[in-house]
Amino acid sequence: MTTLGVRQRKPRPLLGSHAFLLVLTVALLAPVVWAILSSFKPAGEIIRNPLGFDPATFTLANFRGMFQDVPIGSGFLNTGIVLVAKGAITMFCAPLAAYAFAKYRFAGRNLIFGAVLLTLMLPTIVLVIPLLLEMKELGWVNTYQALILPGSVDAFAIFWMRQVIAAVPDELLDAARVDGCGEFGIFWRVVVPAIRPGLAGLGVLTIMNIYNDFVWPVVAASSSRMATLQVVLSTLAQNISGNRVGADYATVTGELLAAASIALVPLLILFIVLQKHFINGILAGSVKG
Structure with missing residues (x-):
């Protein structure tokens, strides 16, 4: 005699835990992303607009100067x-x-x-x-x-x-x-x-x-x-x-x-x-x- 298996219900993801982990990840990665993006900005732009990034101002001047100095x-x-x-x-x-x-x-x-x-x-x-x-x-x-x-x-x-x-x-x-x-x-x-x-x-x-x-x-x-x-x-x-x-x-x-x-x-x-x-x-x- 065979029995039909009952499909087990998968546990639903915990939305609160996922949201917390997402916020924590963003908080940890934000300074790293900001530092990397800011390194490609003109030096004066870093001071004038520290939180913004305009792709049109992309430059390698900071890296060239750093390697020289x-x-x-x-x-x-x-x-x-x-x-x-x-x-x-x-x-x-x-x-x-x-x-x-x-x-x-x-x-x-x-x-x-x-x-x-x-x-x-x-x-x-x-x-x-x-x-x-x-x-x-x-x-x-x-x-x-x-x-x-x-x-x-x-x-x-x-x-x-x-x-x-x-x-x-x-x-x-x-x-x-x-x-x-x-x-x-x-x-x-x-x-x-x-x-x-x-x-x-x-x-x-x-x-x-x-x-x-x-x-x-x-x-x-x-x-x-x-x-x-x-x-x-x-x-x-x-x-x-x-x-x-x-x-x-x-x-x-x-x-x-x-x-x-x-x-x-x-x-x-x-x-x-x-x-x-x-x-x-x-x-x-x-x-x-």
């Missing part, structure tokens, strides 16, 4: 070098440390992991002076070593990956050991493929943190030659005023918006391309085995 190219280069090197260290060492905390039993494991978590409570500003003195003793001030090594394996990355790796079944690891696989081989061939969503989420967060980092680079790299992008952006007004005689407020504002728009593009592309992986990584990191 500001060493933004060297800022991108230094940030790229730090991003590749520091990101590689984080993505390799943090999962290894997390694997040890998640899957090995050894004396003092919980105590050591607790000490690692305690470092999350320390404000960054508290660590700046001790780290700077250490860099001075090593002769690393104004070098890539100072920009890359401190904080390359932070407590949050270890905690994140421990939560992800803890969900990997121990039976998989035991089966690999029975097959004669070494410990690092187990990590590389069994654990890493199983935690790819978590690694992707960590990768996006790592890139964003390194790209946006300002406090440590401005202290460790005081020379303009080693300045990262965020340090360059923080000194734009001084550079523009110093390199262009008679630069007025409108000119400085236009070039500031042009530089900020260029700096924003890589992060927007990154998030759009890796949005799915980032969301999956967030969900993977929220699971505890």
Whole structure:
């Protein structure tokens, strides 16, 4: 005997929630859209009509002036070098440390992991002076070593990956050991493929943190030659005023918006391309085995 299935009624969307999310999205994106559009306006028009945009006045003058007055190219280069090197260290060492905390039993494991978590409570500003003195003793001030090594394996990355790796079944690891696989081989061939969503989420967060980092680079790299992008952006007004005689407020504002728009593009592309992986990584990191 067969029964006719009853078509389930789909839940109606919550209009109020959608409206709230729409308003929130507009509020968050409005300053970004305004900055990008204003960077293509004549400098004087930004001051006279800050909220309007006339396509007939479209110009690249702010970008041309900014490239002449500001060493933004060297800022991108230094940030790229730090991003590749520091990101590689984080993505390799943090999962290894997390694997040890998640899957090995050894004396003092919980105590050591607790000490690692305690470092999350320390404000960054508290660590700046001790780290700077250490860099001075090593002769690393104004070098890539100072920009890359401190904080390359932070407590949050270890905690994140421990939560992800803890969900990997121990039976998989035991089966690999029975097959004669070494410990690092187990990590590389069994654990890493199983935690790819978590690694992707960590990768996006790592890139964003390194790209946006300002406090440590401005202290460790005081020379303009080693300045990262965020340090360059923080000194734009001084550079523009110093390199262009008679630069007025409108000119400085236009070039500031042009530089900020260029700096924003890589992060927007990154998030759009890796949005799915980032969301999956967030969900993977929220699971505890």
